[in-house]
Amino acid sequence: MPSIKIYILNTVIIVFTIILYSCDNSYKPPNIIYILADDLGYGELGVYGQKIIETPNIDKLANNGMIFTDHYSGSPVCAPSRSVFITGQHTGHTPIRGNDEWTERGDTWNYQAMFDNPSLEGQRPIPKNTITIAEVLKSAGYVTGMVGKWGLGAPNTEGTPNKQGFNFFYGYNCQRQAHTLFPMHLWRNEERVILNNKNIPPHANLKEGLNPSDESSYVDFHLNDYAPELMHNEALNFIEDNKESPFFLYYASPLPHVPLQAPKEWINYYKRKIGDEEPYTGKSYFPNHSPRATYAAMISYLDEQVGDLIKKLKDINQLDNTLIIFTSDNGPTYTGGADTQYFDSANPFKTELGWAKGFVNEGGIRVPMIASWPTMIKAGSKSNQISAFQDMIPTFCDIIGIDIPANMDGISIKPTLLGNLQKVKHNYLYWEFPAYKGQQAVRMGKWKGIRKNIFEGNMSIELYDLSIDKLEQNDLAMTYPKIVEKISNIMIESHSPSPLLRFKFPQLGD
Numbered sequence: 001m002p003s004i005k006i007y008i009l010n011t012v013i014i015v016f017t018i019i020l021y022s023c024d025n026s027y028k029p030p031n032i033i034y035i036l037a038d039d040l041g042y043g044e045l046g047v048y049g050q051k052i053i054e055t056p057n058i059d060k061l062a063n064n065g066m067i068f069t070d071h072y073s074g075s076p077v078c079a080p081s082r083s084v085f086i087t088g089q090h091t092g093h094t095p096i097r098g099n100d101e102w103t104e105r106g107d108t109w110n111y112q113a114m115f116d117n118p119s120l121e122g123q124r125p126i127p128k129n130t131i132t133i134a135e136v137l138k139s140a141g142y143v144t145g146m147v148g149k150w151g152l153g154a155p156n157t158e159g160t161p162n163k164q165g166f167n168f169f170y171g172y173n174c175q176r177q178a179h180t181l182f183p184m185h186l187w188r189n190e191e192r193v194i195l196n197n198k199n200i201p202p203h204a205n206l207k208e209g210l211n212p213s214d215e216s217s218y219v220d221f222h223l224n225d226y227a228p229e230l231m232h233n234e235a236l237n238f239i240e241d242n243k244e245s246p247f248f249l250y251y252a253s254p255l256p257h258v259p260l261q262a263p264k265e266w267i268n269y270y271k272r273k274i275g276d277e278e279p280y281t282g283k284s285y286f287p288n289h290s291p292r293a294t295y296a297a298m299i300s301y302l303d304e305q306v307g308d309l310i311k312k313l314k315d316i317n318q319l320d321n322t323l324i325i326f327t328s329d330n331g332p333t334y335t336g337g338a339d340t341q342y343f344d345s346a347n348p349f350k351t352e353l354g355w356a357k358g359f360v361n362e363g364g365i366r367v368p369m370i371a372s373w374p375t376m377i378k379a380g381s382k383s384n385q386i387s388a389f390q391d392m393i394p395t396f397c398d399i400i401g402i403d404i405p406a407n408m409d410g411i412s413i414k415p416t417l418l419g420n421l422q423k424v425k426h427n428y429l430y431w432e433f434p435a436y437k438g439q440q441a442v443r444m445g446k447w448k449g450i451r452k453n454i455f456e457g458n459m460s461i462e463l464y465d466l467s468i469d470k471l472e473q474n475d476l477a478m479t480y481p482k483i484v485e486k487i488s489n490i491m492i493e494s495h496s497p498s499p500l501l502r503f504k505f506p507q508l509g510d
Helices: 004-010 012-023 056-063 078-087 111-116 133-139 215-221 227-241 264-274 291-315 389-400 481-494
Strands: 031-037 066-072 143-149 168-172 185-188 191-194 247-252 322-328 366-372 381-383 429-433 439-444 447-451 462-465
Touching (some): 031 291, 056 366, 078 389, 227 247, 227 291, 264 291
Parallel strands (some): 031 322, 143 247
Antiparallel strands (some): 066 366
């Protein structure tokens, strides 16, 4: 018997599509490309103030479109942030609310064991009846494709991309596998593609006796088949193959998430620019001879790929009819040799441990967002509209002209994109994160409420006025108790107990 979500999606959507095409056979809804960088900080793009790393293609995309100053990711880490985007629900409702490596299956961090037994690969799956952005667009006549990092359902489960609405998938099923950019395999739909790379165990370091100052000592960490390049080529092919149909491409790049691995020509470029530096030989991720140069190289290579996508759209005469969104899944990391403090990666917010990735402070969840749609979005425009990942499904539905599915936590920001009055705005944004000692946060206008260390019994709320305190340094909770009370009520109303034990908050009554 068909699932309930198919009935929901196939009522108004299919009827609308039939009427639309019968009335105007020449009508073609806009293509949509959603580019999701991985751990890219708010301040790591030139148009957002970066001074060292060069991003000319992304900067040009912004100059030809709209920059958002107050856009938020779904969560401060990978999987739940993607779940918010995929489902249109914030982390008080979306199925996946934290990274869950599903360790009860066995040795899930052993690359060789995962290679030998794919049932050890991947993360705990989103439920079968989840309504996803791919299913919504597919039911509206779009060809749906994804390249990059998935992280929302292991192979042979109901949570794989192809079982959640994507016609085509190529990339990492498992976010642990993306802890090397030279993996032994990737996935094409439901089949493994074996690559010409040997097994380098996660957290491997230099072999004993090798000189950290000798670049040849790092040969094991730059192999043959570079996953970001392979996935990028598949993205270009997907666009070419579907140029006659409206398409949705979810481009979930693993860059610049560590480990530090990048094309050598870009590394050499930044070695000349940055100069000599100390090698990274820590215990987190892989070692690297030129860590700052390599980190910058990863971002500039991603920028180069954005330029390739735009060129492809021009070549097939589809640029004017394509909405491109560029953003990041959370703030910058603090580990793996990525010297994000050197680059001031979360600028104007705090970048260091405790303030960026993994935390609901602004540096962890405020992310860049650029929207480009030639002839529709005004070039060089900027918006301080408060928005978040859960807004993408409502926005895309509004642009296409179909009903927004029920139970969405987002709103359509189509009016903002088109330069019109945004009548419907968020009363608040909500986050919960069942990791890093347990956290909740609320953005309500200029106010930001944060509750940390929940698993240690703390239920007090810090309060910050972001209009004058972007660094979240001056706690005003004692000064504005009524605002704190309102935020506390929002935290209560927004939290629904997760059916998964891994994501429960006993302190919140789960």
